[in-house]
Amino acid sequence: MRRALISVSDKTGIVEFAKKLTELGVEIISTGGTAKKLIENGVKVIGISDVTGFPECLDGRVKTLHPNIHAGLLAIRDNEEHMKQLKELNVTPIDLVVVNLYPFKQTILKEGVTREEAIENIDIGGPTMLRSAAKNYQDVAVVVDPEDYDKVLNEISEKGDVSYETKFNLCCKVFEHTSHYDTLIANYMRKERNATDYPETISMTFEKVQDMRYGENPHQSAAFYKEVGNTKGCITNAKQLHGKALSFNNINDTNGALELLKEFEEPTVVACKHANPCGVGSDTNIYDAYVKAYKTDPVSIYGGIIVANREIDKKTAEEINKIFVEIVVAPSYSDEAVEVLTKKKNIRVLVLEDILQKQPKTAYDLKKVGGGLLIQTIDSELLPEGLKVVTKAQPTKEQIEDLKFAWKVVKFAKSNGIAIGKDKRSLGVGPGQVNRIWACKQAISHAVEHLGEDVLKGASLASDAYFPFPDCVEEAAKAGISCIIQPGGSIRDHLSIEACDKYGIAMVFTGMRHFRH
Known part of the structure; x- marks a missing residue:
């Protein structure tokens, strides 16, 4: 040398x-x-x-x-x-x-x-x-x-x-x-050059944030990487105040909860388990929003993830501390709230200041498959401008708001997904089933089990994709659900419309689906 x-x-x-x-x-x-x-x-x-x-x-x-x-x-x-x-x-x-x-x-x-x-x-x-x-x-x-x-x-x-x-x-x-x-x-x-095409070859680069203890399961190794650039509102920008390091599943599940939270402007709390929403509540303050989210499914929220789009105060922190949760994420916390939450050793407390910042519409969603990579733009849309009422019954203004709320929730449930909502809260979620009637029955049974027989009277049901058969309408009618929102587009749409007319249920077509695999 x-x-x-x-x-x-x-x-x-x-x-x-x-x-x-x-x-x-x-x-x-x-x-x-x-x-x-x-x-x-x-x-x-x-x-x-x-x-x-x-x-x-x-x-x-x-x-x-x-x-x-x-x-x-x-x-x-x-x-x-x-x-x-x-x-x-x-x-x-x-x-x-x-x-x-x-x-x-x-x-x-x-x-x-x-x-x-x-x-x-x-x-x-x-x-x-x-x-x-x-x-x-x-x-x-x-x-x-x-x-x-x-x-x-x-x-x-x-x-x-x-x-x-x-x-x-x-x-x-x-x-x-x-x-x-x-x-x-x-x-x-x-x-x-504002390129929006998919080039013949594509290169992407990420920078390592940390090595993980393991991946989805203990026998899998894993690491966490972040994009280079502005990642405001993303889990990569969160600051951890308390608790042990985040795991692979923690990061993935929190990301899913944050994506749903970004659909709401009013004070809202989303509870998530295994990347599926298990409780969502909106209100005039974050405490009441949390209580709504919790009561939707107090069983599933245990060991889950809670994200909020307003500061967590002492009262809300005390309510959260009554159960075990893995992670709480919020844009800020009062000093008293931090003191309350950090009394529990294992809870992770994260601050994400720009929690409502959405990704640009041109951002990519990536899915690795064996030997290749699927790339698409993120599902940044929620609803088209015009909703189409296809039944004799017309939804009221309040029902339209309930339908939109349920639609936000079902957008982030794994397909086949059903979400039921009323008065700015989720009542039941049926995610990730291999057929839609199972998802529908699951959402209804969860609501009845946790909230009582009459809770679904006048509620709104959302489906992430169309009804191929009228069976979901039949189940909704039995439960007392009053209106349904779904994409439409099945060759058998008329069967569901006829069933709705039979039971006096209002049905709205969006013309847009939200598959989530």
Whole structure:
């Protein structure tokens, strides 16, 4: 290890690292601001122009793009012809490259950044040096992460060089790093031209938040990654105030609860279990909203997740603490509420300030399948502008509000899904059944079991997709349900309409379904 090239944007620890290298007899080539910082701190540096014989130019756009650099990186030391050519060209091999790139990510995340500013922060020479060095990893150690400085120094100090295994690991890290960098650029450019098509190839990049203890089940490993960019209102932006680390299932289930919560503007609480809503309540204050959500299904809410779109106060916190819940998420908490909730060791208490911030309509929903990936835009719509009443009975203004409430809930229940609501609360939810009549019976039986025989009188029922048969209408009529909302579109729609007319039930078609698999 005789010669190193150092050119970094992130200068964390670079002075100490360079000083140690010089103590170990390694001479240092450097560029621009890095060279200036090293020299100011007493590190002897060879300027890049002294190696290339060519001045840095075009405002620093061209510094290292030169054969004297890349030949020194790419020459295979065991190849006699390569080494002979280096000697003839008077090129000295470079054994260590320490480079991290222009801060493109930090630039595009700034408020009001211009396209010109973003493009100026696209690194050209840096990725080229990294790729050259990584391609020749058996002879060149290449470092992109300050976290690797100590390991590299220790190996040079002990062995005079970096081990083959470490070089290979550093090489892999380089290609992950440059791939991430290029993907950020490609995705930024795509947004700049407002592209809405699905390209022939697609690259996405995420940054790790944490390793999980396990996945859906203890025998599965897992990690949690976040998108790069504005993720306001997402679980990735939540701040944890109390409790142990979130699990894989915690994150997935909380995400489902938050998506449903975003459909409501008034004070609302959503209780969720296994990514399905088990209780939803809206009211003029968050305490009464919580009581509504809880009473819908006090069995299922146990061990579930509670999300609220208003501050949790002491009274609400005390009510929540009467049962065991895994997670509570809210935009804020009173000091007294935090004191109450944190008395329980195992509850996770999360703050999500922009809890009602929705994802942009162009955001993707991804589903991994064996050997491939399904991509679609998120289901950002709720209802079309016009609802179509298809029965003789006409829903009242109050019933329309109940129908809309139930429709919000069923949108986030797994298909086949049925939701029943009245007076801004869910009464029963039947999610994830293989046929719609089972979902309907489940929603009705849950409501009756927890709230009593007469609770469904005058209630509204929502179905995430059309009724292929009139059986759900028959069950609704037996329970006393007064109105139904569903997409319509079955070749047998007339059977359900006729059944509704028979029982005096109002039915509304949306023309829009909400499958959720």
